[in-house]
Amino acid sequence: MKNILKISGFLSLLLLLFASCEKDNITTTVEELVGTEKQMETDLKQVLGKSPNGWVMMVKSTLADTACIPVVMQFDTTKNMVKMKSVYGTTPNNKSTYLINKGVSGILLNFSGGSIVSSLMRMDRSYGDVTDYVFKVLAVSSDAIKIQCLKSGEAYKQEGGQVYTLFKRPDSWKWADDVTLLDMKTAEAKVGLNNVNGILTLNYIPTSKKVNLGFSFRNSFDSNLAAWQAVDPFYNNASANVFDKFYIFFNPVNYSNTGTIQTVYEDTPVARQGYNALCYLPFSGNASSSTSNAKFVKSIKTPYFVINEVIRNGTNVTIKVASYDKTGKEYITGEYKNFN
Amino acid sequence: MKKYLFSVFIFLICTATLSSCKKFLNEPFDNRLELKNIEDYAGVVKKSYPTRFDLFNEVLTDNFKLVPNLMQDAWKPLYIPIYMFKDDYQHTLGYTSPATAYSHFYNKIYMANLVIDGVLSSQGGTAEKDAVLAEALLVRSYCYFILTNLFGMHYNPATSGTDLAVPLILEVNKENRPSYSRSTVKEVYDQVEADLYKAIEIYEKNPAVVPTNPYRFSLGAAYAFATRLNLYKSDFAKTVLYADKAIGQKGRVLRTLKTDYDVLLKSGWEFFAQQFNDPSAHPNIIMAVQSEYVHHPFGNNWGGFYLAPEVLTQIANNDYRRSIASNAGTVIDNATFIIKNNTGWQTSRYVYFNMEEVLLNRAEGNLRGTAPNPANAVLDLEELRKVRLINYTALNTGAMSNAELLTEVYKERRVEFLTEGLRWYDIKRLGLSVAHKMDQNSSVIDATLLPNDKRSALQIPVNARVGNPVLENQLNPR
Amino acid sequence: MKKLFIYTLLILAGMSAFVSCSKEEKVSLEKENxxxxxxxxxxxxxxxxxxxxxxxxxxxxxxxxxxxxxxxxxxxxxxxxxxxxxxxxxxxxxxxxxxxxxxxxxxxxxxxxxxxxxxxxxxxxxxxxxxxxxxxxxxxxxxxxxxxxxxxxxxxxxxSNKAAVHDHVVILWHEHAHNQDVKYGRGEIFDRISVGTYYKEAWNTKTEAQAVADGFFRKYGGFAPEEDFATTVEHLTRFPKNDVLTLINSNEKLKRKYNLITKFYLDKGMDLHKLQSVIYDLIYKN
Structure with missing residues (x-):
């Protein structure tokens, strides 16, 4: 009896062995993998150059839930150079290099020179979720490139960070054109805006909610700008220092505005001049920026506005602003006016 | 005639062959030593002293941080899991690890058992035989003491009757493949005590034949062992009693660290490290062991483990113990190590017991006993501080409570015994918690050992479980 | 039972041997991968x-x-x-x-x-x-x-900041000194000069004057022998010969380190004093 049991046990073990053998069928060959990789590399090389207005990477800050921060990249595929524009600031000469590298795990899109991407990797996560300047390329199609940060953070974090789906820059994104629409550094931009009372009306597209804010511009940092520039989180951090020294100004705000221009303001968030954009990411070194900006960003649900149009009619100034979601769709549209 | 001669010749050859056979059979086939005389047994017991393969336990403590880029890659699969309090470290016997310690200490227990079994029936004088027996008992006792403290929970009178320790093997095995089951912590501690006290009794009776060599168990070393045992059992009266006896044997001689430091200034690191644990130059060392080179992942510039920032802040700037530290890597790595056990690539020398431990055990005993004697504790504490500090000034002990004094004693223990393998047992017996990070620049703590954590009883190693299925059912809970 | 087991094992082993044999040919990886x-x-x-x-x-x-x-x-x-x-x-x-x-x-x-x-x-x-x-x-x-x-x-x-550029180039030679140290070894004799007196991680708590008195050209040199070697090279590259000679005459340890290192470099064809004046002139006299 015992023997029978033993033998049948043994036989069933054998059966298991064979059964598992059969399952272990790898259908993909090495040649196929190499082939897919080669195809992807070719596709990527072609597709990168096929959007003359560039590709957009939407970076998520820990400070906002829906609004994401756009980085527009124009690839020069003949010289492997890339130009980037973003709301964080302006970049001198705006030039950096990129490479398409190969690893065993696949094709890599490598922003190999110092750029906005390597700079963001160095910043804390309120500036964005970029954790590497080398990305694994996950998928390439004519209108989308899916990439993933190779590292996910510190040395002992697992490989593979945030996944981004790059899309072609929409034509409606006038802010990302080469024309400067608003640069508060300049005297001409300050006309009609600096120390002038105004109103900012925001429309939240998903909920159709409308919000009015008392809003103004104040160049209070101009007198000792150089000293303030020393606390610029990008500038004082050599590894992230790829932007122009920042230009900052106050945007006094009144949260309880009733729809017409008023003269009182409740708080003074600090704006940083981005590329045709206003950026409200807090930075240590300025108390107002740390507290007022945090409150402002939370209240308006975005850490930035891009400026798509500036209309000047005599002394009347209208500025059309927007903020985008992860897919690049308008999440907030808004209009600033210095007249009722 | 010819036939006759031939027969005789054959007969002679046969006798010769057969008689030589007999002689041949009388000898062990591989020329091994047969234990007959007292000298034979004394020889075995001298060889039965274990190497300090338990020193890997420093990696488990809060004394060290991991700096991976200053660690030989080959050691990472062994030491990083241990640092993370995991059981699945690489079993490379030879490097110091739980697996190595387990097999090594049992090897030595086998030798001790061999002596204990046979020495009394050997040829030789009674007093001499007793002394060899006592020495073997001490070795066995010490081995079990280390094994139970590594693989069992710390001795706790409330639970030691059920807490599992290690298999207690007290005889030389005569079966083919016996299997052993784990005894309780109480059973092992009882055995450790029985062996130890029996040995002390023998030593005290025949002082003339007791070894005085610092590489063997002398009476002083036996007392020092008894002090540690009783401290770990929280029997503070006996801790003080045996500390007094140990000091009575040798006097209260401590290491004058300045002398070692002067050697360093004069002769450099190499000679400094060679002489540091030499008992002939350091009378504070009650018992030491010299062995083949054993690698440790600390105490050198390629091991990967360096002094934790918390322990560095405990060493004052005017403390000579800071002067004998060195740096590995660059200023960015911030990696400091203390050299104590290195003698070279051929040999290593380790301390089993030293006077500093006896003194600090006594100070703790004097503070935690039922009738505390803080004045005596202060005397011992200051005696040590005098030979550790540059420009020594006494502590303001008048204003200190017993608890504060105890904190000072614990601080001294931690700093004084760095890399000596005692901190882990202090963490276990005092119920301290340990936090380990993989990345020292990160705020993330990757592994935490809570007070009285189950993982403080290391898992019975795989090499012990192979072929002994009983142990598989008696693994430490996780 | 035992025999049966062994036979089955043998058969299995034989089978797997043949099976794996036939698969082998397909594997070909591109070299760059x-x-x-x-x-x-x-x-x-x-x-x-x-x-x-x-x-x-x-x-x-x-x-x-x-x-x-x-x-x-x-x-x-x-x-x-x-x-x-x-x-x-x-x-x-x-x-x-x-x-x-x-x-x-x-x-x-x-x-x-x-x-x-x-x-x-x-x-x-x-x-x-x-x-x-x-x-x-x-x-x-x-x-x-x-x-x-x-x-x-x-x-x-x-x-455009000459002082910053000069400092940068001097530090470049400091880093290159590490390279030379690793390549040739600064030697036991150098290590002996200040053995046991290195500040380790406390180097930043010292003053430069204290460091010089203790036999280090810079307090950072007091960190460890490696940096001691590199800061000595750095000092010779940074300051004119006469200043260096005045300083080393104030301290026996500095003098010994100076002698070892000038020899170490001269043997390889590098006069650090000349290097100092070449760098200085290029930056400040152009």
């Missing part, structure tokens, strides 16, 4: 101005200047950030060519031939053990290698 990250050289038609400059320097001096990072370039556990393109271009022209390689080849041809690293990494910022920690962990980082040298802080180096 054998490395974890493939090494790709940028084709000439893709070169930008900096690539061309680096190529010229490579042909003239044999040093490959790296300003673009690929995953196989950087240690996976460390965080270095590539320099901004324009800054790297200006830096390569001014520091790499004019202040380092040109004068080196011209004034110290033997030393140049034997001791110049073959790779130089430009870093935008500094070495970081963690991607975002704010502590300034400076240090060029690449010092402990035979063939590679690197400098950090290029994004923040103001090339």
């Amino acid at each position: 054998l490395d974890y990250f493939a090494i790709t050289n940028k084709p000439k038609e893709k070169w930008n101005a900096l690539d061309s400059l680096c190529d010229t320097l490579y042909r003239d001096y044999g040093v490959k200047i790296v300003y673009e990072y690929t995953p196989q370039m950087i240690r996976p556990n460390d965080f270095y950030y590539p320099p901004a393109y324009d800054k790297a271009l200006a830096y390569t022209r001014k520091v790499m060519k004019t202040l380092w390689l040109e004068p080196l080849k011209k004034n110290f041809p033997d030393y140049f031939k034997k001791e110049t690293p073959i790779e130089f990494i430009l870093m935008g910022g500094f070495y970081h053990g963690h991607p975002t920690n704010t502590a300034i962990a400076a240090g060029a980082g690449f010092n402990g290698q035979f063939y590679r040298l690197g400098m950090g802080g290029i994004n923040n180096l103001d090339l």
Whole structure:
């Protein structure tokens, strides 16, 4: 009896062995993998150059839930150079290099020179979720490139960070054109805006909610700008220092505005001049920026506005602003006016 | 005639062959030593002293941080899991690890058992035989003491009757493949005590034949062992009693660290490290062991483990113990190590017991006993501080409570015994918690050992479980 | 039972042997995929101005200047950030060519031939053990290698600031001293001079005057023998000969270190005093 049991046990073990053998069928060959990789590399090389207005990477800050921060990249595929524009600031000469590298795990899109991407990797996560300047390329199609940060953070974090789906820059994104629409550094931009009372009306597209804010511009940092520039989180951090020294100004705000221009303001968030954009990411070194900006960003649900149009009619100034979601769709549209 | 001669010749050859056979059979086939005389047994017991393969336990403590880029890659699969309090470290016997310690200490227990079994029936004088027996008992006792403290929970009178320790093997095995089951912590501690006290009794009776060599168990070393045992059992009266006896044997001689430091200034690191644990130059060392080179992942510039920032802040700037530290890597790595056990690539020398431990055990005993004697504790504490500090000034002990004094004693223990393998047992017996990070620049703590954590009883190693299925059912809970 | 088992095992072993035999032929990997990250050289038609400059320097001096990072370039556990393109271009022209390689080849041809690293990494910022920690962990980082040298802080180096540039070039020679130390070994005799008196991590709590009194050219040299060696070279490269000689006569240990190191360098064809005046003149007298 015992023997029978033993033998049948043994036989069933054998059966298991064979059964598992059969399952272990790898259908993909090495040649196929190499082939897919080669195809992807070719596709990527072609597709990168096929959007003359560039590709957009939407970076998520820990400070906002829906609004994401756009980085527009124009690839020069003949010289492997890339130009980037973003709301964080302006970049001198705006030039950096990129490479398409190969690893065993696949094709890599490598922003190999110092750029906005390597700079963001160095910043804390309120500036964005970029954790590497080398990305694994996950998928390439004519209108989308899916990439993933190779590292996910510190040395002992697992490989593979945030996944981004790059899309072609929409034509409606006038802010990302080469024309400067608003640069508060300049005297001409300050006309009609600096120390002038105004109103900012925001429309939240998903909920159709409308919000009015008392809003103004104040160049209070101009007198000792150089000293303030020393606390610029990008500038004082050599590894992230790829932007122009920042230009900052106050945007006094009144949260309880009733729809017409008023003269009182409740708080003074600090704006940083981005590329045709206003950026409200807090930075240590300025108390107002740390507290007022945090409150402002939370209240308006975005850490930035891009400026798509500036209309000047005599002394009347209208500025059309927007903020985008992860897919690049308008999440907030808004209009600033210095007249009722 | 010819036939006759031939027969005789054959007969002679046969006798010769057969008689030589007999002689041949009388000898062990591989020329091994047969234990007959007292000298034979004394020889075995001298060889039965274990190497300090338990020193890997420093990696488990809060004394060290991991700096991976200053660690030989080959050691990472062994030491990083241990640092993370995991059981699945690489079993490379030879490097110091739980697996190595387990097999090594049992090897030595086998030798001790061999002596204990046979020495009394050997040829030789009674007093001499007793002394060899006592020495073997001490070795066995010490081995079990280390094994139970590594693989069992710390001795706790409330639970030691059920807490599992290690298999207690007290005889030389005569079966083919016996299997052993784990005894309780109480059973092992009882055995450790029985062996130890029996040995002390023998030593005290025949002082003339007791070894005085610092590489063997002398009476002083036996007392020092008894002090540690009783401290770990929280029997503070006996801790003080045996500390007094140990000091009575040798006097209260401590290491004058300045002398070692002067050697360093004069002769450099190499000679400094060679002489540091030499008992002939350091009378504070009650018992030491010299062995083949054993690698440790600390105490050198390629091991990967360096002094934790918390322990560095405990060493004052005017403390000579800071002067004998060195740096590995660059200023960015911030990696400091203390050299104590290195003698070279051929040999290593380790301390089993030293006077500093006896003194600090006594100070703790004097503070935690039922009738505390803080004045005596202060005397011992200051005696040590005098030979550790540059420009020594006494502590303001008048204003200190017993608890504060105890904190000072614990601080001294931690700093004084760095890399000596005692901190882990202090963490276990005092119920301290340990936090380990993989990345020292990160705020993330990757592994935490809570007070009285189950993982403080290391898992019975795989090499012990192979072929002994009983142990598989008696693994430490996780 | 036992026999049955053994037979089955044998049959199985035989089967697996044959099966695996027949599969073997299919495996063929492209050679470039054998490395974890493939090494790709940028084709000439893709070169930008900096690539061309680096190529010229490579042909003239044999040093490959790296300003673009690929995953196989950087240690996976460390965080270095590539320099901004324009800054790297200006830096390569001014520091790499004019202040380092040109004068080196011209004034110290033997030393140049034997001791110049073959790779130089430009870093935008500094070495970081963690991607975002704010502590300034400076240090060029690449010092402990035979063939590679690197400098950090290029994004923040103001090339119009002569003092900053002078300091940078002097530190470059400090880093190169680490390279020489690793390559030849500074020797037991050097280590003996200050053995047991190094400040270790407490170096920053000392004053420079205290450090000199203790026999270190800089307090940072008091960190460890490696830095002691490098800061000695750095001191000789930074200050004029007469100042150095005055200082070393005030302290026996400094004098011994000076003697060892000037000899160490002279044996290899480098007069550090001459190097000092060459660098100084290039920066301040032009």
